[in-house]
Amino acid sequence: MLIDSHCHLDYFTDAERPEVIARAAAAGVTELVTIGTTLSQSRQAIAMAEAAPNVWACVGVHPQHAGEEGPVPSPETIAALTRHPKVIGIGESGLDYFYDKAPRDVQAANFAAHIRAAQLTGLPLAIHARDADDDIAAMLEAAYATERFAFLLHCFSSGRRLAERALAIGGYVSFSGILTFPKSENIRAIARDIPPERLLVETDSPYLAPVPLRGKRNEPANTVHTAKVLAGLHRISEAALADLTSQNFRRLFANAS
Numbered sequence: 001m002l003i004d005s006h007c008h009l010d011y012f013t014d015a016e017r018p019e020v021i022a023r024a025a026a027a028g029v030t031e032l033v034t035i036g037t038t039l040s041q042s043r044q045a046i047a048m049a050e051a052a053p054n055v056w057a058c059v060g061v062h063p064q065h066a067g068e069e070g071p072v073p074s075p076e077t078i079a080a081l082t083r084h085p086k087v088i089g090i091g092e093s094g095l096d097y098f099y100d101k102a103p104r105d106v107q108a109a110n111f112a113a114h115i116r117a118a119q120l121t122g123l124p125l126a127i128h129a130r131d132a133d134d135d136i137a138a139m140l141e142a143a144y145a146t147e148r149f150a151f152l153l154h155c156f157s158s159g160r161r162l163a164e165r166a167l168a169i170g171g172y173v174s175f176s177g178i179l180t181f182p183k184s185e186n187i188r189a190i191a192r193d194i195p196p197e198r199l200l201v202e203t204d205s206p207y208l209a210p211v212p213l214r215g216k217r218n219e220p221a222n223t224v225h226t227a228k229v230l231a232g233l234h235r236i237s238e239a240a241l242a243d244l245t246s247q248n249f250r251r252l253f254a255n256a257s
Contacts, residue, residue, distance in 0.1 A: 001028060001030045001031075001242055001243075001246055002027075002028055002029045002030070002201065002223050002224060002227055002242045002245065002246065003029070003030070003031045003032070003033075003200075003201075003223075003245065003246050003249045004024065004029050004031070004032045004033065004201070004202055004203050004205075004220040004223045005033050005152070005154070005174050005200045005201065005202045005245075005249055005253075006033055006035055006092070006126060006154045006155065006174060006176075006202035006203070006204055007032055007033065007034055007035065007202065007203050007204065007205045007219075007220050008034060008035055008037070008204070008205065008206065008207075009021075009032065009034040009045070009048050009055065010034065010041060010044055010045065010048065011205075011206045012206070012219075017048070017052075018052075020219050020220065020221075021052055021054065021055065021220070023219065023220075023221040024219070024220035024221045024223070025054070026221070027221040027222075027223075027224050028224060028242070029220050029221055029223045029224065030054055031054045031055070031056065031249075031256070032054065032055050032056070032220050033055075033056045033057065033058060033088065033089070033202075033253070033256075034048050034049060034055055034056070034057055034058075035057075035058050035060075035091065035092050035126065036057065036058055036059040036060045036061070036081075036091070036092070037060075037061065037062040037064075037065055037092065038061055038062070038065045038068060038069055039059075039061060039069055039073060039077070039078075039081070040069065042057070042058075042059035042060060042061075042081055043081070045057040045058070045059065046059065046081070046084050046086060046087060049084075049086035049087070050084070050086055055086075056086055056087075056088045056089075056253070056256050057084075057086050057087050057088070058087065058088065058089035058090060058091050058092065058126050059078065059081040059082060059087055059089075059090060059091075060078060060090050060091040060092055060093045060114050060117075060125075060126070061073060061078075061093055061110055061114070062092055062093065062096075062128060063093060063094050063095055063096040063101075063102060063107045063110060063111065063128055064096055064099055064101040064102060065101075065102070066102040066106045066107050066109075066110035067102050067103075067106045067110070068102075072106060072109045072110045072113055073110075073113060074113060075113050075114075075116035075117040075119075075120055076117075076120070078090060078113060078114060078117035079117045079120045079121050082117075082121050082123055085255075087123075087255075088123065088124075088253045088255045088256045089123050089124045089125065089126055089152075089253055090114050090117050090118045090121065090123050090124070090125045090126070091114060091125050091126030091127065091128070091154075092126040092127065092128045092154060093110060093111050093113075093114035093125065093126075093127065093128065094107075094111055094127040094128035094129050094130075094132070094136060095107050095108065095111055095128075095129065095130070095132035095135055095136050095139075096128060096129075096130040096131070096132065097130065097131040097132040097135075098130040098131040099130070108135070108139070111136075111139060112139065112143070115139065115140070115143045115149065116143075118149040118150065118151065119143070119147045119148075119149045122149075122150075123150075123255065124149075124150035124151055124152055124172075124252050124253060125149065125150070125151040125152070126151075126152050126154045127140075127151055127152060127153050127154060128154065128155070129153060129158050129162065130157075130158075133158050133159050133161065133162040136158075136162060137161070137162055137165040137166065140165070140166065140169060140171070141165065141169060144169045144170075148170070150170065150172075150252055151166070151170075151171050151172070152171065152172045152173070152174055152200065152252060153166050153171060153172070153173045153174065154174045154176075154202060154204070155174065155175075155176040155178065155202060155204045155208070156173050156174060156175055156176075156178075156187065156190070156191075157178050157184075157187060160186075160189075160190050160193075163190050163194065167194070167195065167198060171198070172198045172199070172200055172248065172252050173191075173194050173198055173199065173200070174199075174200035174201060174202045175187070175191055175199070175200075175201055175202070175226055175230055176201075176202050176203060176204045176208050176210075176226060177203065177204075177208040177209055177210030177211070177213075177218060177222065177225065177226055178208055179191055179210070179226050179229050179230060180210040180211040180225055180226060180229050181210075181211065181214075182211070188229070188233055191230060191233050192233040192234065196234060196236075196244055197244075197248060197251075198248065199230065199234075199244065199245055199248060200245050200248055200249055200252070201223055201226050201227050201230060201241075201245050202223065202226075203218050203219065203220050203222055203223050203226070204218070205217075205218035205219045205220055205222065206218050206219065209222060210222055210225035210226050210229075211225065212225070213225070224238075227241050227242060227245070230245075
């Protein structure tokens, strides 16, 4: 059994969504987490999770959308969305200096609010990091020093130093189809060195379809391709990798039961 720890089911139509979920189950991907990117879309994610027994939701505001719906939400506003039983995490939030679609100070305020929401609720935070490794690490370390919280570096494509600093304060690391790309040798080298008990897998679908499906729309069923590569890097069977990452998922997302 595999779990797609990060996907965006709202990108599929209402007609497609049941078929996407069914194809995932047929491939052995038995649970999915659909992710919030704005407050309004987070409410849609909750509704999607409510409609399917094997779908969970995270709620939050993506750094590219920070400030789009008005002022940066307060930690309490974000936390209020987690009261639904199908919500198991906060996010995705973080910093994105590659696209820079929101001012960096707004992104930082948004990220800080999500970190605090994770502290208030005890739920893990799914983190988007793009070309902002040092600032991400510094904010995580400063907040963690005041009050511990759980978090996950999702769709990891950053440098080794960010992974090391995150691991040092209890973070988990999730890998997507990027792990399978021919030019991702550095990412595979980092993935090989991540402690097995901190590994998760995801698709970030409909983006980043793995080899051998590059160029096609990604979907949760394709978690199996990333899992196969990750299993090879850790020299364990695909079944063992599925069990390992599922156990890690349950430990991190403790409300997913």
